[in-house]
Amino acid sequence: MRNDNLDKQIKQLLNKQTEAAVERKQETWNKISNELDALTYNKRAYKRKNQGRGLAIAGLSAAIIAFLLFGAMTDTGQAMIQNLKDIFIGEKEEEIDLEGQKEDTNVQLETNEELRYVIYIDQDRYKMVEGETADRIETIEPFGDEYPEVYMEITHVENTTTEEAIANIIERIENDEEMELYMEERTTEPIEAEMVQAMGLEYTNEFGKFGYQWDTPIHRYYVTDEDDGSVFIIKLVYFVEAEEGHGARFHYMLESFQVVN
Amino acid sequence: MADPERKLIRKIKKGNQQAFKKLYEIYADYSLRTAYAITRNSSDASDIVQETFIKVYKNIDSYDITKPFRPWFYQILMNESRRYMKKRSKEGISVESEQLLDHLRNQMEEEKNYEVREAAMEQLNDHHRTVVVLKYLNGFSEKDISHVLDLNVNTVKSRLYKARQQLKAFIGGVADEE
Numbered sequence: 001m002r003n004d005n006l007d008k009q010i011k012q013l014l015n016k017q018t019e020a021a022v023e024r025k026q027e028t029w030n031k032i033s034n035e036l037d038a039l040t041y042n043k044r045a046y047k048r049k050n051q052g053r054g055l056a057i058a059g060l061s062a063a064i065i066a067f068l069l070f071g072a073m074t075d076t077g078q079a080m081i082q083n084l085k086d087i088f089i090g091e092k093e094e095e096i097d098l099e100g101q102k103e104d105t106n107v108q109l110e111t112n113e114e115l116r117y118v119i120y121i122d123q124d125r126y127k128m129v130e131g132e133t134a135d136r137i138e139t140i141e142p143f144g145d146e147y148p149e150v151y152m153e154i155t156h157v158e159n160t161t162t163e164e165a166i167a168n169i170i171e172r173i174e175n176d177e178e179m180e181l182y183m184e185e186r187t188t189e190p191i192e193a194e195m196v197q198a199m200g201l202e203y204t205n206e207f208g209k210f211g212y213q214w215d216t217p218i219h220r221y222y223v224t225d226e227d228d229g230s231v232f233i234i235k236l237v238y239f240v241e242a243e244e245g246h247g248a249r250f251h252y253m254l255e256s257f258q259v260v261n
Numbered sequence: 262m263a264d265p266e267r268k269l270i271r272k273i274k275k276g277n278q279q280a281f282k283k284l285y286e287i288y289a290d291y292s293l294r295t296a297y298a299i300t301r302n303s304s305d306a307s308d309i310v311q312e313t314f315i316k317v318y319k320n321i322d323s324y325d326i327t328k329p330f331r332p333w334f335y336q337i338l339m340n341e342s343r344r345y346m347k348k349r350s351k352e353g354i355s356v357e358s359e360q361l362l363d364h365l366r367n368q369m370e371e372e373k374n375y376e377v378r379e380a381a382m383e384q385l386n387d388h389h390r391t392v393v394v395l396k397y398l399n400g401f402s403e404k405d406i407s408h409v410l411d412l413n414v415n416t417v418k419s420r421l422y423k424a425r426q427q428l429k430a431f432i433g434g435v436a437d438e439e
Contacts, residue, residue, distance in 0.1 A: 010432075014397050021296070021297030028310050255275070
C-alpha cells in the first residue's frame, strides 16, 4: 500500500471513528457554562465576605444573567445586539505591577450602551462620570489645588478618520501655550491605536534645575483605528510624579477598553 | 496565530465571555474527537474537554499572546486526557457502558471492513494512538507533537513509524482483500 493512501485511510478512519464525540458538543458547553457561572458567583461571594461590605449587584446576578445568556443562546441568537452588561463579567480581581510591586485591584465593569464600549475601572480609586460629549474616569478622592489634573477621558468622534483626528490633536497642542508635542507612535499596548503625547513646558525650579518637574502635565491621546467613519479618542491626563501611580493605573484600565459591535 | 484568533484571545483576557464561547465553537469539535480517540469513551471525552476549557479560562492570563495558542491549548487537553487515562487504569474500568453503546451504534452503521480498520486503531497502545491522533486527526507536525507532549522529536518519529507499521499491516491487509 502506498504511503499517501495509508495516510488518507488513517485520516478517514479517525474522522469516522470519532464522529460520536461531536454529538456531545452542546452538552459539554452547558457543563462548562454552569461551571463558569459557579466560578463567577463564588468569586463574588468571596470578595463580599473579605471586603466586609456589601457590593450592590443591580438586578439579576451575573450568574443568572450568564445562565440565561448562554443557556438560551443559539447561533442566530448570538447575532442579536446584546446588552453589554450581559456579555462581560461585572467585577473581577486583577493583579497589576506598579513600580515592580504586585498589587491586587478590584475592577468594575463600566459600559456605554450607546457607544458600545466597555472598560473595567479600579473601583477603589476611580469613578466614571458620564458627560454629554465625553465620559471621564476621575479619582474618587479629589486632588488639592496644588496638583495638576488627573483623569481619563473617552470621546467618540464621528465623521472623521484616524489621521484627521490626530491632525486636530496636534494642532490643538501646538496652539496650547503651555503644552508641547513630545512623541507620536503606533501602539499595541495598552490598546492598538495611534498615540500622541504632549508635555508641559520645561522650566527652572526653585533649586535652579531646568527641565521637566514633578508637576509637569502629561497628556496622552490614544486614537483608535477608524471604524465606519468614527474613532474613539482616549485622553490620559496626569503629571510627571503621578506617572508610576495614576499613569500606570490608567494604562491597566485602558487595556480593558473594548468596542463591541 | 491567525489575527482574528489573537483578537479573540485578547477579548477573553479582558473578561469577554461571549468571546470564550466563540473559542469553544472553534476548538470543541476537534478537542472532543481527540479526547474520544484517546479514551475511546465519549462521556470521558466530554469531561476532559470540559476540564480543559475551564483550565483555559482560569489560566488565560498566564498565556503569552505572542506565542501560538493551539499548541498551548492542546498541551492542556493532552494533560487532562492523560490524567483521565491514569484514573481509569487505576479504577480498572476496561469497557464502560458508554463505550459499548458507541461501539454497538457503530457496528450497526458501518460495514465490515470499517470494523477491521477500527480494530486496527484499537490495537495501538496509548502512546502510539496519541501521536497518530495528533498527526492525522489534528494535522500537527512532528515538531508540534513533540512540543505538545513534551517529548523528543525523535521519540515522536519513532512512535509514528511503529504505529504506521501496525496500521499498515491491518489496513493494508483489508485493502488487499478489496
